[in-house]
Amino acid sequence: HVQLVESGGGSVQGGGSLRLSCSASGYFLRDSCMGWFRQAPRKEREGVAGISLISGATFYSDSLKGRFTISRDNVKNTVYLQMSSLKPEDTAIYYCALDLSCARILTGSSSSVGQGTQVTVS
DSSP states (O other): OEEEEEEEOOEOOOOOOEEEEEEEEOOTTTTTTEEEEEEOSSSSSSSEEEEEETTTTEEEEEBTTTEEEEETTTTTEEEEEOOOOOOOGEEEEEEEEEEHHHHHHHHTTOSSSSOOOOEEEE
């Protein structure tokens, strides 16, 4: 059973940057994908990014590519999401997810999900 703990959320002005972290502990397969999806109030889940833990291949939502960068540190079992040029519409709860499929992370349908961290852009 894997546990995912996010950190790094907060409030920032438009145009600013934030870096989210997600640490995994417990049992999980090393060829898993870790990543992020988000959910804004009254909106459906939206995939953000995913990264293969074994190959480092990255996957992004087309609408966010170029502003967000996902990376990993396999020694720390941690994934990072660097968010730049933030906009008010990026305001949401950001959830870390782990799955054998990066595609499921990008559709927000993974079953292993952290508690979420709030990002507010004003």
